[in-house]
Amino acid sequence: MDYKKQLAEFFKEVDERCILGLSIDCVIFGFYDNQLKVLLLRWKQTEEWGLPGGFIYKKESVDVAAQRILEERTGINELFLQQFHTFGEDVRYNRQEISQKLNWPDLSTRRWPDRTVSIGYFALVDFSKVTPAADFLTDECRWWDVENLPALLFDHNHIVEVALKTLRVQLSWQPIGYNLLPEKFTMPELQRLYETILNRSLDPRNFSKKMRALGIIERLEEQRRGGAFKSPYLFRFNKEKYRKALQEGNLAFS
Amino acid sequence: MDYKKQLAEFFKEVDERCILGLSIDCVIFGFYDNQLKVLLLRWKQTEEWGLPGGFIYKKESVDVAAQRILEERTGINELFLQQFHTFGEDVRYNRQEISQKLNWPDLSTRRWPDRTVSIGYFALVDFSKVTPAADFLTDECRWWDVENLPALLFDHNHIVEVALKTLRVQLSWQPIGYNLLPEKFTMPELQRLYETILNRSLDPRNFSKKMRALGIIERLEEQRRGGAFKSPYLFRFNKEKYRKALQEGNLAFS
DNA sequence: AACCTGTATGTATTAAATACATACTCAATA
DNA sequence: TATTGAGTATGTATTTAATACATACAGGTT
Structure with a gap:
C-alpha cells in the first residue's frame, strides 16, 4: 500500500475517532549545550518541519490528549506540560501552500475541515531522557535550536513565539528548571x-x-x-x- | 410559536452557521461600589444563572467571535478582552442535571454534541458604560458581586475562578484599571x-x-x-x- | 463651633537588587 | 615542574525598592 492510501486510511480513522476541527500543537522545550531546543518533526517525503501535534479523542480530556501526544513523541511521561493559548484565527495559514509543501496534490485524502482551531501546549523536558520518535506522518524527529528554527509549516513559527513569550513571563514568577535540567x-x-x-x-x-x-x-x-x-x-x-x-x-x- | 420550537429553530441555525463542539464563555468584570462584579445571564423560564457565551461562525476568528458576544451583552466595543484558558475536560458537567435545570426535558431540541470544548475569555469593562442586555436564550442580564455568586450552570463557577486567578496574576506585571474605571x-x-x-x-x-x-x-x-x-x-x-x-x-x- | 469622615502626605527602617574584582582549581602545555 | 588559561567561587558596598507607620487637612453635618 502506498503512502497516499495509508494516509487516507489514517485520516479516516482520525475523523471517526477524534473531534473534528480541533487539534493540539505542542512546543516541546529542552535544554542542551547551553541552548534552548525545540523538538520538531519532518513530514514524510518532504523537507518541511513542523511541531508535533495531534487530535483529541471524542471522549478524552484535552489535557490528557496533549500528554498522550507528548509521550508518543518523547517517550517520557514525567514532564511539565501546560496549555498556553488557543489559536483560533479564521485563516491560520495558506491551505494551498501547505498542501503543496506536503505533497498532498489535492485535499481529498481526507475530509479536510474548513478551518481548524488549535490548542497550544508547551512542555519542558529533560533533554537527556528524551528519545525523539517520528510518527506515522513524519520521517524524522529531532531537536532544533530555538533561535535558529527553519520556516515551519502552518502557523507553527507563530505558535513557538507565543510559547516562548509565555515561558519568559512564567519565569518571572515561577521556578523553572526542574524539568529542563538533569537531576544534578x-x-x-x-x-x-x-x-x-x-x-x-x-x-x-x-x-x-x-x-x-x-x-x-x-x-x-x-x-x-x-x-x-x-x-x-x-x-x-x-x-x-x-x-x-x-x-x-x-x-x-x- | 412557543419557546421550545423557537429554541429548536435557534439551535438549528447555530448548528448550520457555527463550528460544532466549540464554544466561547466570557467572564465580564466590572467595578462598582467597591466591588468587583461579573455579568451573568438568567436562562429563560428558570432561576438558573450562567456566563454569557456563544458560538463561533464557521469563518470567524475566535477573538472576533468573543468580541461580538461581548458587544451583544454589554453594548460597548472598547474593552479589554483576553483569552485566558480553554476548558477541555472530557466531562465538564452533568448533562442530565443541566437539561433538567434548563427545562429541556430531552436534548432533542438540538443535535447536542457529545461534548463541548469552551474557550474562556475575560473582559474588563467600564461599569458605567455597560447596558446589560439579555439574549434570545435568557430572560435577564445583570451584575453580580464576584465574591457572592450563585451556583452557576455548567462549569461556570470554575471558569470564573480561573479567570479571577488569571486577573490576579496579570495585575502583578501589567497595569489594570484603564478599562475598569471611568475616565477620571x-x-x-x-x-x-x-x-x-x-x-x-x-x-x-x-x-x-x-x-x-x-x-x-x-x-x-x-x-x-x-x-x-x-x-x-x-x-x-x-x-x-x-x-x-x-x-x-x-x-x-x- | 465642634465633630466626623475620608483624604493627603513624609520619613525612617528594612529588605532586595545591583554593581563590581579577585582568588581558586584543574588540566593542558611549555 | 612551572606556567598559563579557562571557568568557577565568592563578599561587600551602594543603590533602589518595599515596608511600616501617624498626623494634618477639608468639607460637610450637627
Missing part, C-alpha cells in the same frame, strides 16, 4: 538556562545569591570533575519546595 | 480596585507612592466635590504610557 546540575548550568530563556546575561554572583535564597535548590558535597578548571559544585532541586514555589508563585505586586 | 477617578478608588482584585488591603501612602511612580497616571487640578470630607484629586490614565506598560510588562525576575 551546576550553578553555571542553571544560570545559562535562565540566560537562554531570558535572552540576556546575568551576573553570576547575584544569580547564585538569589537562587540559593529562593531555597528550592540544595548544594551537594559532590563536584563535577573533568574540566580544565575549578570543579563546580553540583546542586539539585528540593522537590517539595520546588513544588510549593510552583503552586504559590511569587507575585511581584505588593 | 480618585486615588482611593484606584486603590480599592486593586484591593478588591487582590483581596487584601493596601497601605494608602505606599499605594499612592507606587502608583504615581509607575508614571501611567496623571493628577488633574480638578477635585471631586460632594463628600463630607477633604475633596480628593482626580486622576486619569496616560493612555500612551499605559499602553506601553501593557505591552512591555514588568517582569519581576532580574
Whole structure:
C-alpha cells in the first residue's frame, strides 16, 4: 500500500475517532549545550518541519490528549506540560501552500475541515531522557535550536513565539528548571538556562545569591570533575519546595 | 410559536452557521461600589444563572467571535478582552442535571454534541458604560458581586475562578484599571480596585507612592466635590504610557 | 463651633537588587 | 615542574525598592 492510501486510511480513522476541527500543537522545550531546543518533526517525503501535534479523542480530556501526544513523541511521561493559548484565527495559514509543501496534490485524502482551531501546549523536558520518535506522518524527529528554527509549516513559527513569550513571563514568577535540567546540575548550568530563556546575561554572583535564597535548590558535597578548571559544585532541586514555589508563585505586586 | 420550537429553530441555525463542539464563555468584570462584579445571564423560564457565551461562525476568528458576544451583552466595543484558558475536560458537567435545570426535558431540541470544548475569555469593562442586555436564550442580564455568586450552570463557577486567578496574576506585571474605571477617578478608588482584585488591603501612602511612580497616571487640578470630607484629586490614565506598560510588562525576575 | 469622615502626605527602617574584582582549581602545555 | 588559561567561587558596598507607620487637612453635618 502506498503512502497516499495509508494516509487516507489514517485520516479516516482520525475523523471517526477524534473531534473534528480541533487539534493540539505542542512546543516541546529542552535544554542542551547551553541552548534552548525545540523538538520538531519532518513530514514524510518532504523537507518541511513542523511541531508535533495531534487530535483529541471524542471522549478524552484535552489535557490528557496533549500528554498522550507528548509521550508518543518523547517517550517520557514525567514532564511539565501546560496549555498556553488557543489559536483560533479564521485563516491560520495558506491551505494551498501547505498542501503543496506536503505533497498532498489535492485535499481529498481526507475530509479536510474548513478551518481548524488549535490548542497550544508547551512542555519542558529533560533533554537527556528524551528519545525523539517520528510518527506515522513524519520521517524524522529531532531537536532544533530555538533561535535558529527553519520556516515551519502552518502557523507553527507563530505558535513557538507565543510559547516562548509565555515561558519568559512564567519565569518571572515561577521556578523553572526542574524539568529542563538533569537531576544534578551546576550553578553555571542553571544560570545559562535562565540566560537562554531570558535572552540576556546575568551576573553570576547575584544569580547564585538569589537562587540559593529562593531555597528550592540544595548544594551537594559532590563536584563535577573533568574540566580544565575549578570543579563546580553540583546542586539539585528540593522537590517539595520546588513544588510549593510552583503552586504559590511569587507575585511581584505588593 | 412557543419557546421550545423557537429554541429548536435557534439551535438549528447555530448548528448550520457555527463550528460544532466549540464554544466561547466570557467572564465580564466590572467595578462598582467597591466591588468587583461579573455579568451573568438568567436562562429563560428558570432561576438558573450562567456566563454569557456563544458560538463561533464557521469563518470567524475566535477573538472576533468573543468580541461580538461581548458587544451583544454589554453594548460597548472598547474593552479589554483576553483569552485566558480553554476548558477541555472530557466531562465538564452533568448533562442530565443541566437539561433538567434548563427545562429541556430531552436534548432533542438540538443535535447536542457529545461534548463541548469552551474557550474562556475575560473582559474588563467600564461599569458605567455597560447596558446589560439579555439574549434570545435568557430572560435577564445583570451584575453580580464576584465574591457572592450563585451556583452557576455548567462549569461556570470554575471558569470564573480561573479567570479571577488569571486577573490576579496579570495585575502583578501589567497595569489594570484603564478599562475598569471611568475616565477620571480618585486615588482611593484606584486603590480599592486593586484591593478588591487582590483581596487584601493596601497601605494608602505606599499605594499612592507606587502608583504615581509607575508614571501611567496623571493628577488633574480638578477635585471631586460632594463628600463630607477633604475633596480628593482626580486622576486619569496616560493612555500612551499605559499602553506601553501593557505591552512591555514588568517582569519581576532580574 | 465642634465633630466626623475620608483624604493627603513624609520619613525612617528594612529588605532586595545591583554593581563590581579577585582568588581558586584543574588540566593542558611549555 | 612551572606556567598559563579557562571557568568557577565568592563578599561587600551602594543603590533602589518595599515596608511600616501617624498626623494634618477639608468639607460637610450637627
